[in-house]
Amino acid sequence: MKPLHRHLPASRLLLACVAAAFVFALLIPAERVYTQAAQGAGQKQVWPPKLEEPAAGEVEVLPVRGQVSVIIGAGGNVTVQTGEQGILLVDTGIASMSDKVWAAVQRIAPPRKPLRYVINTTEHPEHTGGNAVIAGKGETVPLRDANYTAGPQGTIQYNRASVVAHQNVLNRMSAPTGQKSPTPPDSWPDNTYAIDQKRFYFNDEPVVMMNLPGNTDGNTVVFFRKSDVISTGDLIDLTRYPQIDLKAGGSIQAFVTSLNKLIDLCVPESHGAGGTLIVPGHGRIADHAEVAYYRDMLYIVRDRIQDMIDKGMTLAQVKAARPTRDYDGRYGSTTGAWTTDMFVEAAFASLSKK
Amino acid sequence: MNSSRIVLRLSFVVLAVTVAAGHTILAQADLAGLWRPQPRNQDGSGMIGDYAGVPVSPAGRWRAETWSPDDYDLAEYACRPHAWDYSLEGPLSQMRVWSDVDHATQKVIAYHGHLNQQEQETTIWMDGRPHPPANALFTWSGFTTGAWEGDVLVTTTTHLKETYIRRSGLMRSDRSIVRSRWRRMGDYLQITSILYDPVLMAEPYIRTTMTWVEDPTLVVAPYPCEEATEVAVPRGEVRHFLPGQSLLPGLNPNLTDRFNTPYEARLGGPETMYPEYIAKMKTFPKREGLKRGDLGRGGGGGGGN
Incomplete structure (x- = not known):
């Protein structure tokens, strides 16, 4: 048998050599690429991605910034500020979640630091339901000697955290002497304000409470100035349309006005986002951009409904025209405690009041 | 033989x-490098208010019809950037990509990307970490993980803020998830971006026009933005059109542009994405065409970005 190469003309031999060279050339970058393989390469991504939320009846704790965290899953969000002086909570969630909330607070707080303050953003039960149990686990710094009885400070309970709120919140949670109050006395605020703002210095930062009406005329937002975090209560609800409590002085106009004030408080870090962080009454942590979008939504819906009212349309006609239709997929609901219909009815009523 | x-x-x-x-x-080709965008149709070459080819849902169309160009003169939006997924196909998409490599294993932990336009950045986590909880902060660029499928890096982005997908009113909601496919072919990079938005889109919106060439001489300039405090629209005011009152030329059935895209097609929707719609478009009545400049810059075309 003759050797194969004797049958091959020079051009074909050359072709075979080129092919071999090509093979080697391919192997060189292959080595380079191997070293750049990803961690966990080969694992499939889950589609669609699952984003974890607290299971029903459970809470989760997310750090916000600085000494501020949020507890989510207790009905309304609970903002927690902790430091050397103790613990401050904004809202307490629904009553049935009090133990879970308190356990979460204990996980966040430094050991042996007392709960000093609870600030209520509104009187609604998803924000004040845990007042009695949770405030009862705290203590108030005495303003006077324990035996001092003259003057108003003599009535403060020192074995309970001070519950701070706008005066209108206390008015609606309590009742005149001799009448039955809507909530038990041990859940009432004991430290109120009736002007634009109240403030104190706690845990090495200014804590500024501002009355920004929306749901009611007693809404409070709480600005932690050093942490640069604002806890807004239900002035922002990223899970649904805002609940407008007409009987308690709420209105869609008040929402727009207060959200504009809130935007002025937020300083974005870069390109319209980041910077001042927002803990809404319900839903995820947010920032300047979300406040602006939420304001836009209410501003636009307000203008649409106002235009329909100006044209003489009835509530039924306004509802049939669906002035919220482009936002319903995001904020709307046909079931639950606060539906799209209820929101439109409340907006219509507040705009018809003039 | x-x-x-x-x-x-x-x-x-x-x-x-x-x-x-x-x-x-x-x-698993390395994606790191300086990437110069190739000339391309910057999505939306028609009239302002022309949504042809975009699978908008009825809610998305209503939202877009509400939009006023004055939106860009709101102080809150003066520094709002093109979000990462939109900026890929928009102008000034010069891009730097670099990687974090684990020293011990020499494996890529993450790719980082920086786009020139308003300095948008992304991180593609390659180490299999989960996405953050649903209640964590959302950003313009979101949170991204990636995994190789053959020679394609497939990335999944969640935690995206609501923002525009064209600068003429088309929005995506904060329920959106973006899946992108990065493919390097020699010195060329191609990215396909698929937007899943259950609120403002009726079907996934696929964008495929984005290609780059590696250019080691590329200079990525800074693009800072300082919040505007004195703008044309008074602070606290939101400009928008009430239903049926939009002045956008694309929404006026009596106007058309040099492309002669029929009004019916300009309303967009899933049907308008597919090739067979071209035959249907030919059955629609033709309108008088606008001359370039009739409605100001962009009115006669080229107003998408």
Whole structure:
């Protein structure tokens, strides 16, 4: 048998050599690429991605910034500020979640630091339901000697955290002497304000409470100035349309006005986002951009409904025209405690009041 | 068949197998580098208010019809950037990509990307970490993880803020998830972006026009933005059109542009994405065309970005 190469003309031999060279050339970058393989390469991504939320009846704790965290899953969000002086909570969630909330607070707080303050953003039960149990686990710094009885400070309970709120919140949670109050006395605020703002210095930062009406005329937002975090209560609800409590002085106009004030408080870090962080009454942590979008939504819906009212349309006609239709997929609901219909009815009523 | 032909054919078989195998070995091409965008149709070459080819849902169309160009003169939006997924196909998409490599294993933990337009950045986590909880902060660029599928890096982005997908009112909601496919072919990079938005889109919106060429001489300039405090629209005011009152030319059935896209098609929707819609478009009545400049810059076309 003759050797194969004797049958091959020079051009074909050359072709075979080129092919071999090509093979080697391919192997060189292959080595380079191997070293750049990803961690966990080969694992499939889950589609669609699952984003974890607290299971029903459970809470989760997310750090916000600085000494501020949020507890989510207790009905309304609970903002927690902790430091050397103790613990401050904004809202307490629904009553049935009090133990879970308190356990979460204990996980966040430094050991042996007392709960000093609870600030209520509104009187609604998803924000004040845990007042009695949770405030009862705290203590108030005495303003006077324990035996001092003259003057108003003599009535403060020192074995309970001070519950701070706008005066209108206390008015609606309590009742005149001799009448039955809507909530038990041990859940009432004991430290109120009736002007634009109240403030104190706690845990090495200014804590500024501002009355920004929306749901009611007693809404409070709480600005932690050093942490640069604002806890807004239900002035922002990223899970649904805002609940407008007409009987308690709420209105869609008040929402727009207060959200504009809130935007002025937020300083974005870069390109319209980041910077001042927002803990809404319900839903995820947010920032300047979300406040602006939420304001836009209410501003636009307000203008649409106002235009329909100006044209003489009835509530039924306004509802049939669906002035919220482009936002319903995001904020709307046909079931639950606060539906799209209820929101439109409340907006219509507040705009018809003039 | 003589032996020389057998050898020749064997050579080709070996070559083909080697190329195929080599391609597989090459699957995880490094994406790091400086990437210069190739000229392309910057999505939305028609009239302002022309949504043809975009699978908007009825809610998405209503939202877009509400939009006023004055939106850009709100102080809150003066520094709002093109979000990462939109900026990829928009202007000024010069891009730097670099990687974090684990020293011990020399494996890529993450790719980082920086786009020139308003300095948008992304991180593609390659180490299998989960996405953050649903209640964590959302950003313009979101949170992204990636995994290789053959020679394609497939990335999944969640935690995206609501923002525009065109600068003429088309929005995506904060329920959106973006899946992107990054493919490097030699010195060229191609990215396909698929937007899943259950609120403002009726079907996934696929964008495929984005290609770059690696250019080691590329300069990525800074693009800072300082919040505007004195703007044309008074602070606290939101400009928008009430239903049926939009002045956008694309929404006026009596106008058309140099492309003669029919009004019915300009309303967008899933149907308008598919090739067979072209035949349907030809059945729509034709309107008087606008001359370039009739409605100001962009009115006669080129107003998408």
